[in-house]
Amino acid sequence: MAGNNRRMSGKKGAQVGSGGQRRRGLEGKGPTPPAEMRKGHVKQRAAQAKIKRAQGGRAPQRRGGGRSASELVVGRNPVVEALRGGVPATTLYVQQFIDNDERVREALQLAAERGGINLMEAPRPELDRMTNGLNHQGLVLQVPPYEYAHPEDLADAAAEAAEDPLIVALDGVTDPRNLGAVVRSVSAFGGHGVVVPERRAAGMTAGAWKTSAGTAARTPVARATNLTRALEAYKKAGVVVVGLAADGEVDLGELDALGGPVVIVVGSEGKGLSRLVGETCDYRVRIPMPGGAESLNAGVAAGIVLYEAARRRV
Secondary structure: OHHHHHHHHOOOOOOOOOOOHHHHHHOOOOOOOOHHHOOOOHHHHHHHHHHHHHOOOOOOOOOOOOEOOOEEEEOHHHHHHHHHOOOOOOEEEEEOOOOOOHHHHHHHHHHHHHOOOEEEEEOHHHHHHHOOOOOOOOEEEEEOOOEOEOHHHHHHHHHHOOOOOEEEEEEOOOOHHHHHHHHHHHHHOOOOEEEEEOOOOOOOOHHHHHHOOOHHHOOOEEEEOOHHHHHHHHHHOOOEEEEEOOOOOEEHHHOHHHHOOEEEEEEEOOOEOOHHHHHHOOEEEEOOOOOOOOOOOHHHHHHHHHHHHHHHHO
16 A cells, blocks of 8 residues: 555646736737837937927936046147147146247147147156156147047937937057047048947047047047947947948948948958957948959048948938
């Protein structure tokens, strides 16, 4: 009898039911809500910005992307060129008893005309210490830290203007002059800003400011801790991510997505897009080059695609 009890204990007893939960789970959650009601979607941001404008307010500002370190421009010619180019500056240091040539006079005149730049006279040993012994020639210009935007600020600015986002992201571009050229092109073609990675990438230095020809004052540059995650966030918000690649699957002229919300990703001239960034892109696009060139630098490539996007939007 005991053996029989052991056999009986192996049988399954009554099971607790699901109470209909599994059946209800198979019924789905209903129709997908419209884009204006989906949290984080670019159209929802546009709707919120429209409400804010109607109420006379502004869309809420997100956290910034951090600040760069202050920078020193050293030497007579570089200082004069920076002042001519509208590079932001806080202080112009002039060596005591300096030989007063034409460049020194022009630097002093430009700083005085602009206003807001402190003029400081300093002994040569002090300038040597500030510049770590560089050949400063008696002139040193201090450039303030750059205030980077947050990547989401760029999409919010587009929504506030009731426009589809047009953003350029740079992947592995380390030359500040290329960054400045891209900022200039974004401004020229009605874009909403540029995104750069926090590490191993060009930042808004004096060289980038000068190459931007003053457009950096009105075109924000955002800094992303992780570029891949920033692009994924754009995609979740309804923005199409387009990467430029010499071996891209789509020809630039065939990409209709450029007429809508888009982020254009430009890689370095030598290596192109990194693997993770390339895999994140919705499209990998090639620029036709009948002349047979292997690649274009970042500034030129971005300008070509921005022109095509602006043309389609008009």
